[in-house]
Amino acid sequence: MTTQPPAHSLFPPSFHRDGIARRTLLAAAVAGAVAPALTWAQGSDKPLRMVLPVSAGSGVDGVARVLGPSLGKALARPVVVENYPGAGGITGTSMIVKAPKDGSVLGMVSNNHVVNPSVFKNIPYDAVDDITPITMIGATPFVLVAHPSVAARNLRELIALAKAQPGALNYGSSGNGTILHLAAEMFVHEAQVDIKHIPYRGMGPLTADVLGGQIQMAFIAIAVAAPHVKAGALRAIGLSSSVRSPLLPDLPTMAEQGLSHYVLDGWVAVVGPAGLPKAEVERAYHGVRSAVATPEVRDALLAQGYQLQSPPPDATAAFFRSEIGRMARLVKQSGLKLD
Structure with missing residues (x-):
């Protein structure tokens, strides 16, 4: 059942089959080679507001605060990070949507942006048409971890255990409809197993309870999982991305272990x-590319498990549309009811 994992990309396999990602990323590489990141001598004393639809201390918040100083230098203007959590990201995203169209306000979003249209009935904006995609920062894998009391050391053993005891095992998530919930549901669907879902309020309490053995397994971010795996407090079962991660180099991907179509990054x-x-789009795009390329930003994000890519705006918009469709299918498979 073992298959060779595809080359890493932010884009899912179906997106690559359409050829869109290859063409647009090639265009980005050419543009980067012939036109290095722009400089903005005119600058501005007015800060660039970076609106985040998440709370301070979250993964996205960490990326924004790592990026902010270098982005400010690239754009020759200060960057101020503002957090507006609530309603699964809808509160903050609504502020981005309503912001002035002059480049003074940008936002930073994650998977929830493309999940929410399939989870909430009434969203006051269109997840593609009411925003201007600038670029991706990068992607980081999730790790399927299990408490050491679970009698499985790899994916094959876990699937066999689940099939031998239908409904007896459980997994936790950071909440109904979150990407960690959908990551687990994608596993359940592809492995054709029956495992009970226990939702939590955020990754913090989820991680605490899988460490304590109150739940048996969960998908969590690799930067959170790696220290516990190395300490022996959790057992790593599989990696969600298409290639292995330097943070846990000996951990095989889900695809390597038999689920050939399983690829899901944060x-x-x-x-x-x-x-x-x-x-303004071009200014922001080249500014972000320039900032991510600085050693301090690059090294900080790599240390968190990120694979860095900066596709151009049109490729980013196409990726959003593709992911909205893919997440809709995952939500339907999960049986999750719209709120």
């Missing part, structure tokens, strides 16, 4: 309000 992207002038 990603972060920069967006602006719809109608952002082309010049």
Whole structure:
């Protein structure tokens, strides 16, 4: 059942089959080679507001605060990070959507942006048409971890255990409809196993309870999982991305272990309000590319398990549309009811 994992990309296999990612990323590479990141001598004393639809201390918040100083230098203006959590990201994203269309406000979103249209009945914006995608920052894998009391040391053994005891095992998630919930449901669907879902309120309490053995397994971010795995407090079963991670180099991917179609990363992207002038889009895009390329930002994000990519705005928009469709299918498979 073992298959060769595909080359790493933020984009899912179906997106690559369409050829869109290959063409647009090639265009980005050419543009980067012939036109290095722009400089903005004119600058601005007015801060760039980076609106985050998540709380301080979250993974996306950490990326924004790592990126902010270097982005400010690239754009020759200060960057102020503002957190507006609530309603699964809808509160903060609504502020991005309503922001002035002059480049003074950008936002940073994650998987929830493309999950929410399939989870909430009434969202006051369109997840693609009401924003201007700028670029992706990168993607980081999730790790399927199990408490050491679970009698399985790899994915094959876990699937065999689950099939031998239908409904007896459980997994936790960071909440109904979150990407960690869908990561687990994707596993359940592809492995054709029956495992009970126990939702939590965030990754913190989820991680605490899988460490304590109150739940048996969960998908959690690799930066959170790796220290516990190395200490022996958790057992790593499989990696969600298409290639292995330097943070846990000996851990095989889910695809390597037989679930050949399983690829799901946690990603972060920069967006602006719809109608952002082309010049401002280009300014922001090259600014982010320049900032991510600095050693301090690159090294900090790599240390968190991120694979870095900066596709151009049109590729980012196409990725959003593709992911909205993919997440809709996952939500339907999970049986999750719309709120």
